[in-house]
Amino acid sequence: MSNSIHDVDDATFTQVNLLARAWNVSPAEAVRKLIEHFQRPEAASQAPTANDRRVAVHALYDGVRIEGEYHPVTHALAINAGPAAGNYRTPSGAATAVLQALNPQVKPNRNGWSFWIVTETGRLLQSLRNPV
Known part of the structure; x- marks a missing residue:
């Protein structure tokens, strides 16, 4: 006590x-x-609902802009074109793939919540994350 x-x-x-x-x-x-x-x-x-739509996001790394879509319900992130195009279970997985594609010499682990930017607001993806 x-x-x-x-x-x-x-x-x-x-x-x-x-x-x-x-x-x-x-x-x-x-x-x-x-x-x-x-x-x-x-x-x-503000709990997410099944009707939540994907949110346009982007990242700027090594002079390259990578466009993606974040799904607030599943927390998945899709990169539709360019380096590391594909579907990822997490923003961090997508960020890691981008670094591996653009700069394989660096350690690719990144926090996706602070790597991706919400295109509409210019704020970090972290701004959409549900706090604990």
Whole structure:
């Protein structure tokens, strides 16, 4: 049992650190993001529906613009033409394929949520992701 608001049990500490690593932020920022999410009343009402349509996305890498489509329900991403054309289960899988096609000398692992840009808004694909 914690004696202070600053103390958390080991299981909670582990979970907060896991989120922080996944989001590439500090543990304090991970907690802040969670709190902000649950303070927004619209967050709970924006669950994806089966009628969600694909969202146009693009990436700019090594001087090449790659066009794709993201599906909000399945989180799949399709690249319809050019390097790495194909269907991918995740944005990160699609990003990795682009790097392998355009620059095979670099380590191809990329976070697809920060690699792809929503064409309509110019914001990172992360802006469409449902927060935890």
